[in-house]
Amino acid sequence: MSTLAQGNVIAVMGDFKDPNKVTAAAKGIHEAGFTKFDIHTPYPVHGLEKAMGMPKTSLPKFALAGALFGLASAFALQWWTGAYEYKLNIGGKPLFAPQFGTPVFFELTVLCTGLTVFFTMFGYLCRLPNWHSKYQYDAGFQAATDDNFCVVLEADDPRFTTETAQALLAKLGAADVRVVHEAIEQD
Amino acid sequence: MNTVIIADSSFVQKLRMYSLIALGVGALGLAGAAFFDMGRFLQAYLLGYIYFAGITIVSMFFSSLQFLVNAGWSAMVRRIPEIFAGFLPVVLIGLIPMIVDVWFSHKLYHWADPSLYVPGPHFDEVLATKHSFLNPTFFTIRLGIYALIWFVTYRLIIGNSFKQDESTTDYTPTRVNMKRSAPMVLLFAMSLTFAGFDLVMSLDPHWFSTMFGVYFFAGNFVSTLSLIAIFIVNLRRQGHLKGITDEHYHDIGKFMFAFTVFWTYITFSQYFLIWYGNLPEETLFFILRAHGNWQFLGYALVFGHFIVPFVTLLTQNNKRNPAVLIGVGCWILFMHFIDLSFIILPNFSPTLRIGWQEITGWLFFAGLFFFMVTRQLATRSIVAVNDPYLKESLELVS
Numbered sequence: 001m002s003t004l005a006q007g008n009v010i011a012v013m014g015d016f017k018d019p020n021k022v023t024a025a026a027k028g029i030h031e032a033g034f035t036k037f038d039i040h041t042p043y044p045v046h047g048l049e050k051a052m053g054m055p056k057t058s059l060p061k062f063a064l065a066g067a068l069f070g071l072a073s074a075f076a077l078q079w080w081t082g083a084y085e086y087k088l089n090i091g092g093k094p095l096f097a098p099q100f101g102t103p104v105f106f107e108l109t110v111l112c113t114g115l116t117v118f119f120t121m122f123g124y125l126c127r128l129p130n131w132h133s134k135y136q137y138d139a140g141f142q143a144a145t146d147d148n149f150c151v152v153l154e155a156d157d158p159r160f161t162t163e164t165a166q167a168l169l170a171k172l173g174a175a176d177v178r179v180v181h182e183a184i185e186q187d
Numbered sequence: 188m189n190t191v192i193i194a195d196s197s198f199v200q201k202l203r204m205y206s207l208i209a210l211g212v213g214a215l216g217l218a219g220a221a222f223f224d225m226g227r228f229l230q231a232y233l234l235g236y237i238y239f240a241g242i243t244i245v246s247m248f249f250s251s252l253q254f255l256v257n258a259g260w261s262a263m264v265r266r267i268p269e270i271f272a273g274f275l276p277v278v279l280i281g282l283i284p285m286i287v288d289v290w291f292s293h294k295l296y297h298w299a300d301p302s303l304y305v306p307g308p309h310f311d312e313v314l315a316t317k318h319s320f321l322n323p324t325f326f327t328i329r330l331g332i333y334a335l336i337w338f339v340t341y342r343l344i345i346g347n348s349f350k351q352d353e354s355t356t357d358y359t360p361t362r363v364n365m366k367r368s369a370p371m372v373l374l375f376a377m378s379l380t381f382a383g384f385d386l387v388m389s390l391d392p393h394w395f396s397t398m399f400g401v402y403f404f405a406g407n408f409v410s411t412l413s414l415i416a417i418f419i420v421n422l423r424r425q426g427h428l429k430g431i432t433d434e435h436y437h438d439i440g441k442f443m444f445a446f447t448v449f450w451t452y453i454t455f456s457q458y459f460l461i462w463y464g465n466l467p468e469e470t471l472f473f474i475l476r477a478h479g480n481w482q483f484l485g486y487a488l489v490f491g492h493f494i495v496p497f498v499t500l501l502t503q504n505n506k507r508n509p510a511v512l513i514g515v516g517c518w519i520l521f522m523h524f525i526d527l528s529f530i531i532l533p534n535f536s537p538t539l540r541i542g543w544q545e546i547t548g549w550l551f552f553a554g555l556f557f558f559m560v561t562r563q564l565a566t567r568s569i570v571a572v573n574d575p576y577l578k579e580s581l582e583l584v585s
Binding site: 093100 | 455458459462463465502503584
């Protein structure tokens with residue numbers, strides 16, 4: 001059995017029970033100038049990302065790159081196999097023509113876009129798989145999978161001091177404002 | 188809520204002025220075309236007629252579709268296509284020249300010529316086998332059936348939608364529309380497909396394509412969406428549709444984007460199968476259009492009807508940008524003209540020929556269309572004020 005010891009302060013947390021109030025609080029935190037904060041909710045809350053002032057996702061750029069790669073590879077595949085490396089005359093059709101190439105252009109473009117989006121989003125942007133969160137021992141954080149809207153102000157934020165963060169959350173109406181310490185496992 | 192009628196606004200006045208100018212120029216041009224060459228007049232007439240009849244009928248379909256799927260987002264937008272549907276009387280009356288041509292002149296529908304079916308020098312074996320379908324009597328009956336379907340759709344669905352404006356508590360008209368729209372959408376699909384076969388595909392009676400109906404629908408649908416987008420952007424700029432937000436622009440933009448892709452998909456599928464199958468009775472359509480200078484219109488369609496709107500509407504910012512929506516909307520409407528010209532006109536001329544006749548034919552119907560729209564705007568509310576989904580539409584977040 002391991003026990004936990006408290007390390008440095010890593011965050012200040014507060015709880016909300018209402019999605020509208022947490023959205024308003026997110027706006028307040030954003031306006032106060034915090035950038036490193038997160039909100040954990042039991043279900044997706046519409047408009048929350050806007051209230052938090054999150055920048056637009058970079059996913060479309062990856063998707064476009066994936067699409068162009070798929071299109072180019074479809075072109076190369078058909079041209080190289082059909083018209084260059086192993087020429088086969090099928091029904092008197094040209095060795096390579098965009099007419100019959102288009103379904104494959106389309107399919108490979110869609111396939112590469114889909115796979116790029118999937119792996120970029122989950123593997124890179126969402127950093128999955130991730131088996132661990134440094135907040136996982138906090139009871140309020142755990143309750144975010146049930147009925148709690150948990151606001152986390154991270155200590156990495158340049159504006160962060162324990163006092164300002166606590167004061168801000170209290171002002172925004174969070175319940176149970178608490179300082180969270182790093183949990184260090186001991187044998 | 189009170190109805191929003193913009194009868195005397197500068198928007199309507201301007202639209203009326205421009206539509207009357209276009210109508211005058213178009214009528215003069217069509218009269219001139221008829222004076223010089225009756226056949227050319229009928230071609231130009233058909234082109235303009237199909238362009239705006241398609242928009243009118245698809246507008247009714249659009250409205251029915253919103254009822255069918257209980258759409259919330261579109262309650263704010265839906266009245267615009269319903270006002271376009273007010274062109275229907277002209278669409279119904281406008282069928283007469285085609286019927287006259289089938290019975291008497293045969294300049295447009297060459298299959299209607301009776302000498303093709305009697306043994307002799309003009310005997311056409313292919314058409315003889317199609318005679319039970321392509322004959323003037325059945326053609327007239329079919330057009331009558333389509334006209335009836337469209338008329339009934341207008342009375343039942345659009346009429347009911349207007350009726351909802353009168354009551355704030357009784358939602359029976361909307362509720363009834365949700366039921367009625369299901370069979371109406373089905374009848375619409377059949378009538379538009381067969382109208383496409385009869386009015387356009389039979390211009391080349393030896394040729395057939397089972398995809399033609401949906402091809403015809405796809406082009407009309409994307410142009411209707413573009414016209415709706417242009418209208419809502421302009422109406423909001425003039426301060427009339429205050430409930431329209433960027434979210435509605437975004438949704439209309441997504442719709443335009445999706446149906447640009449749909450049009451491409453359908454158009455290409457038709458071409459691809461014919462190209463690959465290489466059967467003489469199917470390829471004749473594309474042999475005419477892929478050789479000579481008609482092929483430039485084909486390339487123009489690939490780039491203009493697909494790549495330009497596709498790339499422009501790809502990003503979220505562009506779909507939410509009113510100036511971009513207007514630009515792309517006008518561009519798509521222009522390309523729709525090219526698309527219909529590409530389908531209709533090569534039947535009458537082996538080389539590229541779009542002259543003042545075709546342009547004034549289009550102008551004539553455009554003028555008539557927008558004039559009818561201003562007549563509708565004089566009495567109809569531009570917002571479906573008592574639609575039960577209006578609140579949802581106003582709060583739309585896409």
